[in-house]
Amino acid sequence: MYDNLKNSTFLIGKTLEELEELAILLNHKKFRGKQLFNWLYVQQVDNYENMSNLPVDFRNKLKNLSIHPLKLVQQKITDSKQTGKFLFSLNNGNLVESVLMHEGSRTTVCLSTQVGCAVDCDFCATAKMGFIQNLTSGEIIDQFLHLQKMSDNKITNVVFMGMGEPFLNYKNTLEAAHLLHDSRGINMGAWRITISTAGIVRKINQYAKDKEPFKLAVSLNGSNNNQRLKIMPITNACTLDELIEVSKAYTLKTRKRITFEYVMLKNINDSMQDAKNLISLIKSIKCKLNLIPYNEIDGPYRRPDDQTIMIFLKVFKNAPFPVTVRWSKGQDIDAGCGQLITKESKYNEKN
Ligand code: SF4
Numbered sequence: 001m002y003d004n005l006k007n008s009t010f011l012i013g014k015t016l017e018e019l020e021e022l023a024i025l026l027n028h029k030k031f032r033g034k035q036l037f038n039w040l041y042v043q044q045v046d047n048y049e050n051m052s053n054l055p056v057d058f059r060n061k062l063k064n065l066s067i068h069p070l071k072l073v074q075q076k077i078t079d080s081k082q083t084g085k086f087l088f089s090l091n092n093g094n095l096v097e098s099v100l101m102h103e104g105s106r107t108t109v110c111l112s113t114q115v116g117c118a119v120d121c122d123f124c125a126t127a128k129m130g131f132i133q134n135l136t137s138g139e140i141i142d143q144f145l146h147l148q149k150m151s152d153n154k155i156t157n158v159v160f161m162g163m164g165e166p167f168l169n170y171k172n173t174l175e176a177a178h179l180l181h182d183s184r185g186i187n188m189g190a191w192r193i194t195i196s197t198a199g200i201v202r203k204i205n206q207y208a209k210d211k212e213p214f215k216l217a218v219s220l221n222g223s224n225n226n227q228r229l230k231i232m233p234i235t236n237a238c239t240l241d242e243l244i245e246v247s248k249a250y251t252l253k254t255r256k257r258i259t260f261e262y263v264m265l266k267n268i269n270d271s272m273q274d275a276k277n278l279i280s281l282i283k284s285i286k287c288k289l290n291l292i293p294y295n296e297i298d299g300p301y302r303r304p305d306d307q308t309i310m311i312f313l314k315v316f317k318n319a320p321f322p323v324t325v326r327w328s329k330g331q332d333i334d335a336g337c338g339q340l341i342t343k344e345s346k347y348n349e350k351n
Contacts, residue, residue: 009091010069011040011062012145013138013176016184026061034184040067041185044145070096070142075150085340086147090115090139094132097340098143098162100151108157111143112340113173114164119198121221122231123265125297126163126340135164137175144180158188161196161217163340167203177214190214196261198234199243208253217259217290218247223277227269244281251286258285263292264309266302275315282321289316289323 014022019040020033032054039051046067048059073095074087084100099110116129140160148155158180160166166173173195180188190213197204198219207216222228222240229235238246251258260282264270282289291313294303304312309325316323 009066010138010142011036011065011067012069012142013136013140013179014040015175015179016182023058026058028055028058032058036062037185041145041179041182044148068142068145069136069138070146072146084150086143086150088143088146090133090135096135096139096143096163098147099340100147100155102151102153106157107151107153107155108159109144109147109155110159110162111140111176112162112164113140113160113166113169113176117164118168119165120233121198121219122233123221123263123294123297123299123301129163134169134172137172137179140172140176141179144186155188157192157194159194159196159217161194165198165200166195167197167200167207170203170206174210174212177212181213194259198232199238200234201238201242201246204246204250208250211254215259216250216256217261218243219261219263220278220281221261221263221265222269223274223281227274231265231268240281244285247282247287248285256286258287259290260287261290261292263294264304264312265294266304266308268301270304270308270312272311272315275312279316279319283319285321287321289319289321291323291325293325293327 016034016037019037020030023033023036024030035053036051039045045051048062051059069091070088072086073089075084077084082102086098086100088096088098090096094115096112096115098112101108112135114134115132117126118131120127144155144158160173177193177195180186180193181190194215194217196217196219220228221232225235225240228240247258262278278289291309293309294301296303313323313325
């Protein structure tokens, strides 16, 4: 009966139009789909009994479909209670992680778009898993809905920076972002949603061409091509100069500011000369630079000490763009940037 509805097993991930289509398929009026959309994304209720304005017959028919594609299997919260890491099981048992962070008036979630990742950045824990699968838009947005339920504060910002390369799962990632942004549902401002890429050039071009309203972040992580190539093999496919060029074209075409991310690795890319090179690279681009002191995993890379970070930062004193340092919280629970990895690839009920 539901064959012509994509991802028909679960309701989360469906758009308003798809739910209206579902209502008609189930012999109910189209507007019932809108009511259902409201229950799922505005009220965020997760059982049919509470959807009080839906006819009993419609609710009974809906019971053949599950609401949530994800099941929470584990959570770790830092001692400060500022950061939490959450492990979810997909329907097929594969696992994925998301992070919830509170800082001042901001509550940010970092969502995953893939299980594992094929991009193979040398410093990244997720890369060690290899690529396992893309997440559906429902599996992406369900992370948000679960985290909102567990958060005492309303989530104010979303970054697609968890496990996976969002632009290698472009369609599902953008569908999830649009569901977040839909004013009839969750209604999150586009400026509060950031999609981060390691530098998939053809997709940056498409993102600009599609006039997507969300923010864009690009991970540089190297101040020259050879340095970046050693830690990010994707530089083989697109040189640092090409990445800078396409980033600049994005800002000119969209008139939007781009964020450059720079993971600082001790004795690899944290010298004053690196800082000077970075300024030369990006000074003509409408951008902001986000420095991310490395969060250590089992591997050869180390985090620069705070003094080195401060010296590096000082070089940017007169730079024509803003610079921030992301003093990542959550390293003690391996929830810092680049630390997401699921040690077991499958969920086992005995875990
Ligand atoms: S840093 Fe991002 S793009 Fe690179 S391997 Fe890790 S998850 Fe993939």
